[in-house]
Structures are given as structure tokens and as C-alpha cells.
Amino acid sequence: MCDGRYGLAMSPPRRFWFGLLSLALLAGFLRGWVLWSAEPIALVGDETYYTEMAVRLGLGQEHCSKVRQSCAGWPPGQPYVLSWFLTDPTSGKVSLQEAAKTFRLVESGWGTLLVMLVGILGCTLFDHRTGLLAAAFATVSPTFISFSHALWAETTFACLLLGAWILVVQGSRRRCWWLAIPAGLLFGASALTREIGLPLAGAAALWWAIRSSGPRLERWCTAGVLLACTVLTIAPWTIRNWQRFHRLVPISTAGWMGMREGNTLGDDWRTPDVAALRAFRQRHLAIKDELQRMDQARAEALELIEQEQPWWIVKKVLRNSALLFSPDSFLFKRVSRGAYGELSLTTIRALLIATLIWYLGVGLLGLRGAAAAAPDHRYFLLLAFLVVTGLHIVAQATSRYRFPLMPLVTIFAAWGVIHWRSSERLSCGARWGTAILAGVFLLWCAPAFFDDAVSLWNVGTYVDPQRP
Numbered sequence: 227m228c229d230g231r232y233g234l235a236m237s238p239p240r241r242f243w244f245g246l247l248s249l250a251l252l253a254g255f256l257r258g259w260v261l262w263s264a265e266p267i268a269l270v271g272d273e274t275y276y277t278e279m280a281v282r283l284g285l286g287q288e289h290c291s292k293v294r295q296s297c298a299g300w301p302p303g304q305p306y307v308l309s310w311f312l313t314d315p316t317s318g319k320v321s322l323q324e325a326a327k328t329f330r331l332v333e334s335g336w337g338t339l340l341v342m343l344v345g346i347l348g349c350t351l352f353d354h355r356t357g358l359l360a361a362a363f364a365t366v367s368p369t370f371i372s373f374s375h376a377l378w379a380e381t382t383f384a385c386l387l388l389g390a391w392i393l394v395v396q397g398s399r400r401r402c403w404w405l406a407i408p409a410g411l412l413f414g415a416s417a418l419t420r421e422i423g424l425p426l427a428g429a430a431a432l433w434w435a436i437r438s439s440g441p442r443l444e445r446w447c448t449a450g451v452l453l454a455c456t457v458l459t460i461a462p463w464t465i466r467n468w469q470r471f472h473r474l475v476p477i478s479t480a481g482w483m484g485m486r487e488g489n490t491l492g493d494d495w496r497t498p499d500v501a502a503l504r505a506f507r508q509r510h511l512a513i514k515d516e517l518q519r520m521d522q523a524r525a526e527a528l529e530l531i532e533q534e535q536p537w538w539i540v541k542k543v544l545r546n547s548a549l550l551f552s553p554d555s556f557l558f559k560r561v562s563r564g565a566y567g568e569l570s571l572t573t574i575r576a577l578l579i580a581t582l583i584w585y586l587g588v589g590l591l592g593l594r595g596a597a598a599a600a601p602d603h604r605y606f607l608l609l610a611f612l613v614v615t616g617l618h619i620v621a622q623a624t625s626r627y628r629f630p631l632m633p634l635v636t637i638f639a640a641w642g643v644i645h646w647r648s649s650e651r652l653s654c655g656a657r658w659g660t661a662i663l664a665g666v667f668l669l670w671c672a673p674a675f676f677d678d679a680v681s682l683w684n685v686g687t688y689v690d691p692q693r694p
């Protein structure tokens with residue numbers, strides 16, 4: 227039973243649902259229009275892997291990539307979902323480009339759902355006005371729009387994660403222990419899409435155990451139920467990997483490759499050593515056996531970490547925080563690699579300006595909103611922030627990997643705008659803390675994108691369009 231005396235009710239006013247539906251229709255129109263205008267869109271990077279695997283699964287074949295020579299290289303969730311929508315699988319032969327067109331329509335649906343889930347989580351955490359403004363911010367985000375037709379796993383992952391977070395917030399506030407079951411299942415599904423879903427499930431369980439109402443034993447048991455359901459969701463895939471590899475591979479084998487690439491510091495540790503990265507990838511992909519590749523990446527990563535002691539973690543914090551939170555967007559990687567064909571310089575400049583305005587504005591407003599929010603809200607954001615940032619500082623960092631945080635930052639930015647007067651009553655410590663973080667954001671993270679931003683403005687591509 228749920229106790230209605232605790233926290234928010236599950237029934238916002240009707241105008242919230244009307245407004246959210248209107249924003250969803252607008253979001254769907256924008257994403258559909260962009261997709262229609264941009265076609266044909268070339269496959270970039272991991273999109274080739276996800277499309278190949280989705281086609282193979284849709285044709286009833288084994289989850290093994292001939293191109294990447296791996297059977298558990300990346301998590302299986304994204305290609306598994308896309309495979310449901312493969313058209314004419316009985317033909318036995320499907321073009322990757324033709325399949326990708328269908329899959330992009332599916333991703334546009336996920337992108338529209340993402341807007342709705344941002345609004346619902348904003349309403350659940352704060353109030354219906356915050357939820358609507360957060361959904362409006364998500365509707366027009368250039369990065370969110372670009373991810374809604376990319377075949378990477380980010381949009382699918384974010385939707386599963388947001389659904390899990392909504393259940394965690396409602397369940398913990400209203401003492402609905404049974405909501406931990408679907409929340410755990412969604413966390414497990416998100417982990418099968420992006421492995422970072424596992425530590426985020428742990429963070430959510432910890433938040434439920436510490437910050438929810440009710441007796442301590444009940445809270446910790448409920449957190450255990452959430453984690454158990456998460457583990458049970460990924461268990462069939464883990465067992466499959468054990469039977470195939472005779473080694474424990476919980477989800478994928480790519481983690482150590484990311485760790486190796488992320489620790490390629492070089493002489494100028496502030497920027498990735500592109501030549502060393504390319505040399506590693508060439509050696510890495512030349513190894514035919516998937517587990518040997520994983521072992522090679524692990525050995526080289528640990529060796530590089532040892533070589534950089536005792537300043538390794540300091541360098542990684544400084545460098546990867548800048549890479550993770552720079553105003554860069556994977557939209558520009560796709561543009562630089564010709565995914566959209568020959569775009570005019572005017573179009574690229576407009577995209578650059580819109581992306582910078584949205585990201586810097588929402589980022590700074592999100593900082594202010596988080597500083598002024600109630601402790602429960604701050605702790606919720608802080609745990610997610612620590613998990614995502616901590617893992618990618620230790621391993622690999624790009625703008626793509628902050629995507630799980632962006633819906634939360636968007637919600638806190640919306641709350642800061644809606645409740646601007648409340649946020650003005652910050653303590654002296656909160657004001658100083660916000661000012662310091664804003665300074666780091668503007669003076670350290672933002673300049674990391676400067677050279678590429680100038681290159682995009684002048685010639686329409688990154689300085690090195692084909693960098694790893």
C-alpha cells in the first residue's frame with residue numbers, strides 16, 4: 227500500500243497533462259521535420275555496429291558482429307529494441323542503410339517520449355509548472371533533437387533511466403515499496419543499454435534507503451528489492467556470456483577499451499593524444515579474439531595508470547571534467563564526419579549558436595536551481611552526478627557521456643526559473659559555491675571547445691574531423 231500522506235500525489239492538474247501532450251506533439255513534429263530534412267543520413271561510428279546487430283537479430287541470427295568480430299562488444303539493449311521494427315525480415319537480406327531509415331523513426335519516437343518523461347520527472351520532483359518548463363527546454367534542445375535520430379543508445383537509455391527515476395522518487399516519498407520492482411526492472415534494462423545504468427541503480431537504491439520515509443529496515447529492504455530486480459534483469463545476458471566465453475562478462479567487453487583510450491594522456495595531458503589513440507585502435511582491432519582484445523586493453527590501461535602516478539587522478543580530473551562538460555555536442559561530430567552531407571556554413575553556424583546558448587544557459591540555471599533546491603532534491607542530483615562524472619573521469623570522457631545528466635540539469639534549470647525568487651534566498655556559502663562552480667564551468671570547461679568552435683564557425687568541421 228502507498229501512504230498518501232508522504233510526498234506528492236500521482237495526479238497533477240489536468241492542465242499539466244494537456245500542456246505536456248502539446249509539447250510532445252511539438253517535439254514529435256520538430257524531430258520528424260529535422261529527420262525528413264536531413265535524410266539521407268550516413269551511419270557514423272557505433273551506429274554501424276548497432277544497425278548491423280539489430281538487423282542480425284531481426285533476421286533471427288546470433289548476437290555476434292562480423293564487422294567488429296565481437297559477440298558482447300557493446301550492451302545488447304539498443305540493437306534488441308531496434309530489431310523489433312525491422313521491416314520485411316523474411317527476405318533474408320536487408321540493407322543497413324534502408325534499415326537505418328526505419329530505425330531513425332523509432333529513435334524519433336524515443337526522443338519524443340524523452341520530452342514527456344522529463345516533464346513527468348520534473349513534476350514528480352518539484353511541481354507541474356517546473357515539469358512543463360523542463361519539457362519545453364527538452365523540446366527545443368539541439369542536442370536532444372540530434373540524438374533523437376542518432377542510432378546510438380543514449381536516447382533509449384535516457385528514457386529507461388528517467389522512467390526508473392520517476393518510480394524511485396514516487397515510491398520513496400509515498401512509501402510504495404512495490405514500485406521498487408518495476409524501477410529495478412527499468413534500471414536493469416537501462417544497464418543492458420548502457421552499462422552505467424548499474425551504478426546508477428546502486429545510487430538510486432542508496433538514495434531510497436537514506437532519504438525516504440518509514441522505518442529503517444523497511445527502507446533498506448526496499449532498496450535491496452530494487453537492486454535484486456536490477457540484477458535479475460541482466461542475469462540472462464550474463465549467463466549467456468558465461469556459456470559463450472567461460473568467463474564472467476556481466477554485460478559487455480568494451481569497458482577496458484574505453485579505460486585504455488581514456489588514459490592515453492601523452493605529453494600534453496590536457497588533450498587526448500590522437501596519434502596514440504589511433505595506434506592503439508589499430509593494434510586492438512587487429513586482434514581477432516574478443517577476450518584477448520579485452521585483456522590487452524586492460525593490461526595497457528593499468529600500465530598507463532601506473533606510469534602517471536602520483537598525479538594521475540589530478541590530471542584526469544582536470545582534463546576529463548573539461549571534456550565531459552565542454553559546450554561540445556555529438557551533433558558536431560556527426561556534422562564534421564559528413565553524416566548530413568554538405569551543410570551550408572550558415573546552417574552550421576546557426577546550429578553552433580543555438581547549441582551554445584541552450585547548453586550554457588541551461589547549465590548555469592541548473593547550477594543555481596540545484597543550489598537553491600531542498601536537500602532531498604540536491605542529494606538526488608548529486609548522487610547521479612557523482613556516478614556519471616566519477617566513472618568517466620577515471621575512464622573516458624566526451625560530451626556524449628554526460629547525456630544521462632542532462633535531463634536532470636534541465637529540470638533543475640526549469641525549477642530555478644519558475645521559483646526565481648525562492649532561489650534568490652541563497653545562503654552565503656551556497657552563493658560562493660555556485661559562483662565557484664559557474665567559474666569552473668565557464669573558465670575551464672567552456673574553453674576546451676574553443677578551437678573546435680572556431681573551426682566549425684570558419685570551415686564547418688572540427689579541427690580533426692576523424693579523431694577517435
